[in-house]
Amino acid sequence: MSSALETLRSGFGGDIIEPGGAEYETASRTVLAGGSPVCVLRPKSVEDVQAGVRYAVDAGLALAVRGGGHSFPGFGTNDGGVVIDLGKLASVEVIDKERHLVRIGGGAVWGQVAAALAPHDLAISSGDTKSVGVGGLTLTGGIGWKVRKYGLALDNLVAVELVTADLEVVRVSEETNPELFWAIRGGGGNFGIVTAFEFAAHPTTDVFFGKITFPATELPTVLQGWADYLRTAPEELTSIVSFANPFAGGREAPVEVQVAFDGDDADLAATAIDPIRGLGTVLDDEVTLKPYADILEEGLVPPPGIQIVARSAFVDKGSVPEVLRILAEAGASERPPIVAIRSVGGAVSRVPDDATAYAHRQAELMFVTTTVGPPPAIEAAQPALEALWRTLAPHVNGAYANFLAAATEDDVAAVYPAGTYQRLAAVKRQYDPANLFAGNHNVRPESTE
């Protein structure tokens, strides 16, 4: 046994899962990626997290940090390195009832958060899925069902507790450490391991939520009308439109407009949602009043051998009509990707551009193309997908890190425009000069100037 591993074993209070152990097969993989790490550590305390980081450094092993394990590129595992899986640090505690301050363990998932806050009539706008991690989603954005009213998940962050590469435990907030606080709100896991998040939650009632569907033939008009309406719609309304779902008929699948109205007043909800109903021939309308915690979906784990390729971009106001025209055309093509378009703007765009490292505040829309299937199907779809993205390229900008299956230099450049990247790299040089935390859309410490 290596002396680094001996030192780890002597004081580690959590689980150490190694090849051959009963749990290794499940512990080594994430929701979307397999891996073969030397060991998976499941810390139970901040001291365990420090011990895990020390072990990775002493043993000279690559480190992967796992929150909810949902990253598309599979950042939450690796081959031949160490995985620190934060899943046992998942407490959710209301620490200040008046200010709605909530402290959440670094490995919690959003379903746990929504369920724990429901009895307090509180919520945090996060994502749409219960099993997605607070860690990964928040550190690079967080576009959830109340995004137009309350902004990104990271906009509601007040402080974090961070274990850094040199094993310090630092409280990071606007008051204690503004530059690092700027960086962790958008810069992903580049700066250390967040063992606890403190959010300002918002009061919530039940919400009007559900899907309204239209015929595929009405896709172009529904899309343009939807985007025009969302531009001035009440900020209580958040919406995602998706189409070309291969499991519902591909290019003939109905256009699905999901809406979430943040409030339980039926008249106000109807006033906000009716213009969407008026966009075309409604095939189905499933909008009902539901507890916020119930609108989050259970996450699906794809069966072995199924790949998911996700690619995203942002759209500014002037390019919206052309991008929607191109996407509608793609939706009617022979083998379309699944397209999901989210309205952002609202509270997201009111935060100053340089307040956080999330660099896409002025976009009106964020969209994702997703291709799902076994490798031959993914390969067959690739030429059309590349052609689509080439057509889109002059009209879109950037990429949303949380919906990117790849992490090439071009991807990193799309997530972080040059100015943001350089500012992040300066913080990286200070807190992680050896680039220990590299399992992410990586900001390298070297100066690029």
Ligand SMILES: Cc1cc2nc3c(=O)[nH]c(=O)nc-3n(C[C@H](O)[C@H](O)[C@H](O)COP(=O)(O)OP(=O)(O)OC[C@H]3O[C@@H](n4cnc5c(N)ncnc54)[C@H](O)[C@@H]3O)c2cc1C
């Ligand atoms: C089914 C599904 C639904 C989704 N829905 C939404 C949505 O509605 N809105 C949205 O914005 N995004 C959504 N996403 C994208 C999601 O935000 C990203 O996949 C995100 O990276 C997942 O975070 P995670 O903690 O589960 O993943 P992980 O793979 O565990 O982590 C992702 C990255 O974050 C780092 N990380 C995680 N926790 C910590 C921590 N505590 N400290 C330091 N680093 C950490 C990891 O090292 C890794 O680099 C969805 C993804 C899926 C698969």
